[in-house]
Amino acid sequence: MAEYKWPEADKRTFIGKRISRIDGAQKVSGRAKYSMDINRPGMLFGKIVRSPHAHAKVKSIDTSAAEQMPGVKAVHIVAQVGTELLWAGATVVSLAAVDEPTAEDAMRAIKVEYEVLPHLVIDTDVKNAGEYARPANETKVGDPDKGFSEAEVTVEGNYGMAVITHCCLEPHGSVMEWEDDGKNVLAHLSTQAVSGSVAQIARPLEIPATNVRVKQDHIGGGFGSKFGPDEWDITAARLSKKAGKPVKMFNERDAELMVAGARPSAYAKVKIGLKKDGTITAWDSQSWASGGQGGGGSPPLPYVFVIPNQRKQHTALVNHIGSARAWRAPGHPQGCSITMAALEDAAAAIGMDPYDFFIKNIALTGQRAPIYTDELKIAADLIGWKKNWHPRGDKAAGPIKRGLGLSIHTWGGGGHPSDCDLTIQPDGSVELKMGTQDLGTGTRTALNIIVADTLGLPMNAVKISIGDSRYPASGGSGGSTTIGGISSSSRRASLDALDQIFAKAAPALGATPEDLEAAGGTIRVKSNPSKSLTWAQACSKLGATPLTIRGKNPGPGKLMDQGVGGAQMADVSVDIETGIVRINKIVAVQDCGLIIDLKLAESQVYGALIMGVCWALYEEKIMDAKTGRMLNPNMEFYRLAGIADIGEMVVHMMTGKGYDERGVIGLGEPPAVSPGAVIANAVANAIGVRVPNLPLTPDRVLAALEKKGGSNARI
């Protein structure tokens, strides 16, 4: 029996090294096919007539003119008369036509009448939200009254962040086709869950899940918003059935921003009690959050720091915007941004360097305290904290003020259930099949590294096949659970396969299987490496039948773990005459257990920081109170940072002893938690006043300066 563990550092050929992604050449050359790139013979183009109202009832639908138009092949009413529509952009009617222009003309020919109902789309005023506000009971930890009575200083502040949208560059959608005389569905779906989407497609279509196949080679972004087929995918399958042709249905950009994903907002009034030496004694927060009909749940407050005495009350605000979806570390960016800002304000109130304040209270973070301490120290060195930090309000002359901010964060990770089949052919060729997906995180590459490293083969000797629901099922890519799951099952399969190859090869080498190892494309005797078979020679001992091993997760041995953290720091400049914030530098120090590919791991962190700059400074789903519509459903006023807006970025991964032996832990989410907090704290440090709400747009920055006293806001 193989011992299921990762190789020691000196035995790793590829694991932990900087390896370029194996599908990189496909992507840079345009050959990588995304679901949106799939063109099928006779394919029709689907479009959706959407509600222009935030809250309305369908009064009548007339599709007759559209149905008679040449080139229109199928029309499907999704929202029957009487249906209540709960956000602008909700699906009403879908149709499919021979080309996009015809489909657009047909959309305009469909007449829908609505009974317009009252709506709420603005989420900043919870007091006047009436029935839309759903307060939860107050919760207590410890004795908050006692905690505040022991405090020497009480600091209050308001903090918050707007609803943002996922804005996946490849919009949500699919190409749906029926095969085998309309019996089976082949879904080219843009999804974070290839295996898991099958049942979700079958159920509404009322066909057995065995009749559904999901395929996806590449996905153009998901970030938590693509865990299954959506209404528009199901309607595409229905249209395809009706028309007898494949149907391509992808959201237009405006719909993508309106309905295909929202990260809930979060707002809080926070009170912190502390002693003048920096000891935190109590926390009080009254928070609210919105995110469509589900309301917004409470973010984790206080975040990371388990303050001994707490009083918390949260209100979910139900409103008429496209529904919330998981967004990279759900709840954590909100909890982190609010908490770290409140803590930074508390430190400022007692005139303490927030770095010292964090270190002083680091025990409140629990068992991770020593790691956070190390990470904060490294981050501080990388950004020159002790040299560059100054008390609140840069005293430098001129309008440009510079400041530093910090934050720490955590995330779970762990590994999702994941199966794979590893097949070794008698000619030595190797293929791993797994129903997983590569979000651009490098799943393919990680699998390739693990199998090649374990079998002692070069990377290109292993074929990695993913993105097909006919392969063994693997979990959806969410919660940073993919790398833990897929690395564990593929390692187990590889080790098991190797056992069998050793058993077959041992007689020829005059050794016992236990004496053998796989390295450098050979199977050889550990004590005498010159006694060896080439990989192909060893595999030929399999005879005529290929060897297929099912790898599973969960399974024996400790290959993965959960629970990571990191520290980040930002250096920003603020023009106090214009309120414009520029990033000078952001430093991220992050642990994630054993790293499979250092290059791609770093990419995850860079990406998380850049995404963080976007939502810290620019992103906001701007809703119009009166019309109930999103005002910026485009990429011109729904701003994302460009290449010039991100400053210098430094990523430091915690690796080696103390980390590697934990096994593999996911990384997609944790570094995406802190950027808003570090940028907001740096801005407060620069300009001497807290800008309560993200994004830190010029209007918000100038308003904060104005409130502070006005003199700074005037030139």
Next chain:
Amino acid sequence: MRGFEYASPTTKEQAVSLLGSNWADADILAGGTDLLGLMKDDVVSPKRLVNIKDIKELRGITVGRDRSLRIGALVTIQELVDHAQVRQAFPVIAHTAGEIAGPQIRNMGTVGGNLCQRPRCWYYRAGYGLLAMDKTGEPLVPSGDNRYHAILGNAGPAYFVSPSTLGTLFIALGGTVRLFGPKGKREIPVEKFFVIPQTESQREHDLGPNEIVTEIVLPPLAGVKAASYEVRQKDAMDWPLALASVALSLNGNKVRSAKVVMGYVAPVPWRSKEAEEALIGKAITEETAKAAGDAAVSGAKSLGRNAYKIQLARVAVKRALLAAAGGGAK
């Protein structure tokens, strides 16, 4: 986008003949970066597109013997940025144009198009009309989200801001726009080309539905110190929140005459006589520039969400003046 018929005439006479006497009939295609977006959003839906890019006489940049500058309407923003003589004789134009959008837009977008592009007002782009009214005729901007709307000339019914960077600059430089229509040529100061519409059927340009912009003419810049300053949240590819273009004629170090024009603050590029007057006879210093900035927004009013833009316009004017006086091409 709705269907249309398409023609590529080779002379301006043909182009004008192909255009209609109603805006809904036909539209002019040049760079296309704005027009195609408007058509995709069904804000405009012309029955015919007249592609003017094959009209050679609308191309080209020429610097006259008197150092005046003629810019063909079809000159792209990037051609303006790269043109050696423009860079040398009108550095402020090359610099200001170089700040417009991103490289692809600068490669595609034309100078004529920069003047004629339609406002970015999000109510207008969502189909509520140029004056942004709901079905009952109620204006949406004053009670709505007007964070990017006008702070000057905003008494209504127009609340959008003019998105023309070059229009703002050309007014400061005393430019003239030449038009061609069914009755032949016409020429007006760029300042008069931009108008505030009073009804939904009017446009924000003094331009007939069958007229085309043929060229822009700018007087020599000799002795004039000019600069622009843009306040933009993102470093590239972002609409300015405020822009100021200034041109100063100096007597020694004292201002003899000044032009101060602000962009993105009003339904037209907004010339501030108040700021200009505040500068006469003064040397440009931090204080006088600041005073001119204050004067420039003395008549500005917040619509509710856009008070910060008053501050941004004030700063833009101050910084443009300091840049101009510093001799830089900023």
Next chain:
Amino acid sequence: MEADDDDGKLNEKGSGLSRRNFLKVSGISLSVPLVMGYRVIKVSGAEVKLYGPGKVPLQLAINGKSYTAQVEPRVTLLEALRNELDITGAKRVCDRASCGACTMIVDGKAVYSCSMLAIDAQGKSITTVEGLMQGDTLHPVQQAFIDNDAQQCGFCTPGFVVACKAFLDKNPNPTSDQIQKGLGGNLCRCGTYVGVRAAVAQAAQKGGKRNG
């Protein structure tokens, strides 16, 4: 195609547009020939071809090859390639000249193909990401994108690669400021700009890989 007897005095009649013909063409395109070609009208003493609104045959020079397609004038260059020619490297993302995912090089210049009509791209030399490789060899920009991991999901990548190629053609030795400004027309959601900056520096043969 047919000759038309309209003359150049249309606007003097107060119409400015041959509505009669416009409607006629619309009607015809729905019933008889799907592909019309063009018709000729006389304006200002010259003959001008009018295309559409039905489908018209187009010839496009893409990556050194000639392609034909039959599309309405309202079809963008991007859609013609993606939907008619199955050339799908360039992506449709914002579809409004904001994000750069559709970037192609047309007559030597980087443009947003979502905002150029296919009919307007005739007679021009069009390069897409598919045209950058020489046989099996990646363009230096493409190789640099891989080396510096300037991609994650990869959906912005084809447009970004093309924009970088056009940028380096014009600025073979860019400063870092020029890189920031010259690539401002492309947006990435995964956050690969650190890699892109390093890739451009590498492709410009200035070294400077992302990871030292």
